[in-house]
Amino acid sequence: MTLPSVPPLPEPDKAAVDPARMALLGHDLRAAVSDVIGGLRLIDQSQLDGHTRLQLERVRTAGELLARLMEETLAAMLGEEDPASAHPGNLQLARFLYDVEMRWSARAHEKGLGFRVTRAPEVPRVIALDRIALERILSNILSNAVKYTDSGSVSLDVAMTEGGALTITVEDEGPGFSAAALARLFEYEGRPLGNAKPGLGLGMHITKDLTGRLGGSILVENRAEGGARVRLELPAESWDRLAGQEPSGSLPDLGRLKILVAEDNPTSQAIISQMLTRMGAEHAIAEDGDEALHWLEREAFDLALIDIEMPRMSGIEVIRTLRSMTLANRRMPVIAVTAYVLRANRDAIYAAGADAILPKPLPGIEVFGKAIADVLHGAGTLRSEETPPAPEEMNRDTFERLMSIAGPAAARELLDRLDDDLRRTEAELAAGLAAEDRGAIRAATHVLIALAGAVGAERLQALAQSLNAMAHQSEAIGRAEGEEALDLLHRLIGLVADERARRAGAA
Secondary structure (H helix, E strand, O other): OOOOOOOOOOOOOHHHOOHHHHHHHHHHHHHHHHHHHHHHHOOOOOOOOHHHHHHHHHHHHHHHHHHHHHHHHHHHHOOOOOHHHHOOOOEEHHHHHHHHHHHHHHHHHHOOOEEEEEEOOOOOOEEOOOHHHHHHHHHHHHHHHHHHOOOOEEEEEEEEOOOOOEEEEEEEOOOOOOHHHHHOOOOOOOOOOOOOOOOOOOHHHHHHHHHHHOOOEEEEEEOOOOOEEEEEEEOHHHHOOOOOOOOOOOOOOOOOOEEEEEOOOHHHHHHHHHHHHHOOOEEEEEOOHHHHHHHHHHOOOOEEEEEOOOOOOOHHHHHHHHHHOOOOOOOOOEEEEEOOOOHHHHHHHHHHOOOEEEEOOOOOHHHHHHHHHHHHOOOOOOOOOOOOOOOOOOOHHHHHHHHHHHOHHHHHHHHHHHHHHHHHHHHHHHHHHHHOOHHHHHHHHHHHHHHHHHHOOHHHHHHHHHHHHHHHOOOOOOHHHHHHHHHHHHHHHHHHHHHHHHHHHHO
């Protein structure tokens, strides 16, 4: 039976949260969780028996979920946007289902139950979905299935309907749902009285809420042969927004890769996220160097893209620390991303342990994808000896290509982020130029180099690079260059505003 929707759980009282205390607590929580997961990853399992290895994998997968839930909880308590939810990106089903199987097969085996996970051949390898929400849904469904099944087995099957919907079905051989349980199944604390099993009745309420957020539906019924069946159905539009398409043309297929992106600028985060999503990669976003190390301590990645200029810990420090620590990821390929491509900067980046360097602004998706493929195949750094053409004020082809990569829905979000970033950068650059504050000019132009290049504002990008070099080398800051940069920046903000209005009207 399909039951009606229920209101979500109440929001936390943000007014009662002390931000400073939560920030300190969050720092220590992340460190502790990272130590637990990092320690598990460093255990040599080759001499362990199968049961012990299975239990370690169970703890690891649960620990990684705990780390993601902790980030979401801290963001919610502080009224902030969680980076993971801001960039849901891709989910590689094979990796995801492996982690589900490791965690829940160990739990089932403790009770003497069988546990099986199957995936139909037609199910896509990569989908665009909120991993945390799906993990929480399946955790609650599987927890109930294992809890109420005293003998027999539990199964999880992933398949496709004729209409193109993705289905995830959990079946067990327990007693099934009583009529009283079905009547209140999705209510808050809706467990009927007299239930001998532990619990408050929150799991299915959470499941229904999260399923609705994902745009899906849930069917709960008793099987004719005994036991229960819970079927999650996700229509194509809920998971095929970006990742359902196979990489096209000459783009590399990154559908088996998991990539860490360490980047503090929101617009650059969005651009990199969209390009990686287009090529099929699963990825995580770290907003500064400290967070990047926490990710690397907690989870395994195939490659990292590290911005060199980040708060709290620079990219060079992150790369150097990664290479020197006993981390499972320490030999992973690293691509440094930087606006500073002078010989001395390159030498310092390579000395820290980077495998390649990508210049800011990031190149188009084809060159970006080739750089990743080259590093993974051992081809080395992306370099170009060609003399670039004279910069145009606005390369409209670059702008349109960026919008095309994003797609209609994501393009509107990208334009919103871009508008915010450009306006903030304009204010910071104007203040820095007026006060001749070299630090402020360096910071503002560092961001502007990436933003202008990404959208095709070539003349503005060149001016930002020139101003940045002046601020770094103690040269007199050119008044004419500063005034022209501010003028072009103001015009770019107007262009973005016009584009936002045009797309809003079209919608």
